[in-house]
Amino acid sequence: MKKSRNVFLAILLSGAFAAAAAETEKAPDAAELRELSVKLLDKLSGSLVDVEYFFRPDENGKRPEFTVQYYCPGCRSMHSGSADSLIEDQRPFKVPGYAVAPDEFISSDIGALPEWIESLDLVFGGKRYPAKVVAYYPAQKSVLLKTASPVPGVVPLAFNPKAEGKRFGFSRSEESGVEHAFTAPWAPATVVRNLGNGETYVKTAANVLVVNEKGEVAALSMNDRLDVGTAPAEAVPSAWKQVSAAEHGRKLAEFKAMLEKNLYPVRIRLKPQKPLTGFAAHYQRRSENRNEADGIAIRMKDGKVLIAASLSPAETARLSRIVLTVDGKEIPARFVGSLQFFGALVAEPEQPLPGGGIAFYRGDAGKLSGASVYDAQLKSFGDKLELRVFPQKLESFDVGFRGMIVPAGRLLRQGYVFTENGELVSLPLERRKLDRDYASTEAVAASMVLALAGNFDPANVPQEGEEKIAWLGIEFQQLGPELARANKAAEFTEDGKNGLLVTYVYPDSPAARLGIKTGDILLSVTPDGSAAPVKFEGYQFGSEMDQFPWDRYDQVPPQYYDQIPAPWGTTRNALNRLLGGIGIGGKAKLAVVSDGRIHEYPFTVTAAPESFETAEKFNDSKLGMSVCDLTYEVRNYFQLKPEDTGVLVAKVKAGGRAAVAGIKPYEIVTTVDGEPVKNLESFRKLVEGRSELRIGVRRLAVTRIVTIAAPVGPVASAAPAEEE
Structure with a gap:
């Protein structure tokens, strides 16, 4: 289908992209802006290209769980696309590009890792031209693309910072097969001051050309902020600080290698518990009955590790072992304490770990506004750790739990955010909530983690001995x-x-x-x-x-x-x-x-006191049944008096002598050969060594005598009954 070029849109934007005409000068009306949009589109069309990214799965066939995005000045929102969906739909992610040379083009940095890109093409005049990223402009969140040879018909932008006349912001994009042109008076007048770090800058529009009425290009604004007092000549690409793709890749690889030495997969083993059944199981979260949990360990400067793993206090009570996998080797660690409010714990490895440890940023994250950071996306799979690192810029923040300032944005909220010198700024942790069905992961400031690590949760610790309910x-x-x-x-x-x-x-x-x-x-x-x-x-x-x-x-x-x-x-x-x-x-x-x-x-x-589920079971393999003492809830259910004694039949083996004789689970054994059964120990002594047994059995309010022929021989010692 031929691309439509007959729909243009002129929008009068507010704030940095708003009309701010002088009091003595009449602002252009909508009709004038539409006419100017058409004129500028015709004049500049030779310098504008489409940049198309096609993505691919990794070597294991896994699609990247990543959202690519760029800011559209026309609708003043982020245009985004899931890499997974783009692969599924076999379509590219498109962003506008600007020619600065016949074979060089500037475009937004969408944050995609090179290994995920199947192809990168420039589209101009209906033809496709393969390109590659040769440099990055971190401050402008942009990349420099280069084609193998000059693109025929392309007219490189000629920048004239001293261009006279009224200034306008102009941009073009394609949405749903329709090309849109956006034009509005250029008057960046919104001044922003960060009260955290004192930074002052001018809020402006991103991804726009700054032009006059004649179509002369004064600047290219790829970021949404300008330093106060920025000279016009500094707003052109030739004045931007450039980092080569090779240098960019080297820094990224070095940072990733540093993280690999200080981040480890963790497997937390829990003591097993009897699975719930019936109604209780229906409303039980799957994690409540797990016997293992995966986590991510961060080596701290003091040699201990912070483990991001959400365990409820009931699960922590069952904690039996913490195992780190470091360079393919298992290293046990000792539990130190659980953080209050968030799903994380601190442990001490039984032997020194490689790496020098990660420093935690102690300041207010808002002070890092505008800073370049690394966003590490991590997943733990038992003894394997999946690590992806993305360069990012901190530009917006959220106010979180107890007023902490954390990076905003979907990726940054879900990732481990580091400064360029390796300090941890924030990490994703699950907030502890009793109603865990509604618990969610949120960004937590590293400074808060440090504060909480000095005051562990006393109720969230491993318990010795049998399970406590x-x-x-x-x-x-x-x-x-x-x-x-x-x-x-x-x-x-x-x-x-x-x-x-x-x-x-x-x-x-x-x-x-x-x-x-x-x-x-x-x-x-x-x-x-x-x-x-x-x-x-x-x-x-x-x-x-x-x-x-x-x-x-x-x-x-x-x-x-x-x-x-x-x-x-x-x-x-x-x-x-x-x-x-x-x-x-x-x-x-x-x-x-x-x-x-x-x-x-x-x-x-x-x-709780000892219950049927936690009580010791005496398993007599020759009788084919196990029994336990009468616990508090059993006595209440059967409305037993304090003087009533006996043991409860906990389990009966199909085909065993007890089953053949008609004994069933949840009945009460009151006597053996006429002797009263007082408790588990007395039952064990009464049945030991006897060849035939006459057992008094009570079901609800009815008691009967059951005869069991039992072979002579040693009786099994007290042991937990077999579980399904």
């Missing part, structure tokens, strides 16, 4: 509209959408000590240091406790026993997992509706 010590159920209104709590709970109705409070539990009672409604929890309460949204806190098939239990074949969830639900329910996100020993406030009023209870998260 946070708890409040209640049973609960969802509200819903009817229960909310019946309990006069509709106004506090969004008509039952939020809130948990307390149905039971365990004696001497944290809830009991706070004064929480049956019928109260839990609204939210707010960890210390957080200003945002986390609401208990009812749909995430469902229960399957009433769905156990006791009335059909005898119909369940033994091969399906392991698939039946415990009738009392899991201690690692949604509420306790949420509290685990605060960490054992962490402090928080609980909002509770009681007697028609909201009360706030400060509390410290504590570990």
Whole structure:
């Protein structure tokens, strides 16, 4: 399809690209600007080219996860394109170019790495001319392109900084197959002062030619800022500081090599835990049940490493080993502490690491406005680290957590930003949030990391021994509209959408000590240091406790026993997992509706007593079953009295003697050969060495005697029951 050249657009822009006509001089109207746009386009068309970048996957067939972009002065926004989508659509990314010689052209630096470029062409007069980048202009965010031979018909721009007459900003671009010309009075008058570093500059338009009414070119403005007092002669390409492509590549390679000596992939191993089942598993994040986590380690100047890896306190409690991969070798590291608020920890390697370490920039990132930086995009794959480094300029900033200043822009927010001398300015970390489904990665200033590294989170540490589960010590159920209104709590709970109705409070539990009672409604929890309460949204806190098939239990074949969830639900329910996100020993406030009023209870998260999931299991392989002591939630479910004793059948092996005799999981063994079973140890002694057993078994309120023929021989010692 032939390119259309019959649509032109003249836009009167504000600010640096705005009309600022003198009071005594009439500003041109829209009609005059349209006429001037046509005149300038015709006069300058011989100096304007299209630059087209085609991208390719890497040697492994992976497409670059990178967005290329340049600033369009016409629409005053960034034109961008995903390299992945451009490859998929088999189309180029286009930017305008300006001829400065028959075989040399200046264009925006779109930030693409050379290894990603399949081809780079100039398009002029309907023909394509292969080109290559031969130099960079860092301050102007531009590149110098060169063709193998002069391009026929091209008219190099003749710059005349002293050109007289009114000045206009002129630019041309192509959008959706239509060519647009933009013309507006050139009067850069917006002065900007950076209060962080005192820098003062004039805000102007980027990617425009500065021309007079005759079409004489006074300057080429590729950046959106000019130093105050810039002489006209300094705004032409011949006065720009140039870095050759070879020198640019050498500096980039040296910087990347320095990073490779000081950045390492990390694998964090966690102690395994029993997978959740049923409703609890449905609302469980995948990461909550992982046994490994990947991370990125930064060697600090003191020899320790900062590891970017988001572990919840419950996961950190299960931390068993930290392993760095350095030059292909595994180096263990010792946990030192977890950062507060963000997903990172500090560890100390067991042996010295190569590299001199990375210095952290201690100042306000806003003071680096206008500075050239390196943006490192990193990904960890167990023992491999993928590293890409892009030269960038810091031009805009965001105000982040607690007022910290961090680089703005999609790439810079997701990357590790370094000054040219190698100081870390910011890095991407996940903010710790109890509601982790909505957690997101954000740029964090290196200065804040240093401050937090001196005051670690005491509740986010590895735990020794068996798994510890946070708890409040209640049973609960969802509200819903009817229960909310019946309990006069509709106004506090969004008509039952939020809130948990307390149905039971365990004696001497944290809830009991706070004064929480049956019928109260839990609204939210707010960890210390957080200003945002986390609401208990009812749909995430469902229960399957009433769905156990006791009335059909005898119909369940033994091969399906392991698939039946415990009738009392899991201690690692949604509420306790949420509290685990605060960490054992962490402090928080609980909002509770009681007697028609909201009360706030400060509390410290504590570990639950031994539960069915954490209790020691005695596995008798000859009987084909395992048992454990009666834990607090089991006793509550079966409504046992304090004097009631026995052990719980935790698992029954299909085809084993216990299964053949009719014993099923979650029944209670009360006697062996007429002798009462007091606990796990007494059961072990009672069954040891006996050839035939008469076992008293209780299911709910019904007790029966089961006879098991057991072979004579040593009984297996206490051991964890086999898990699926």
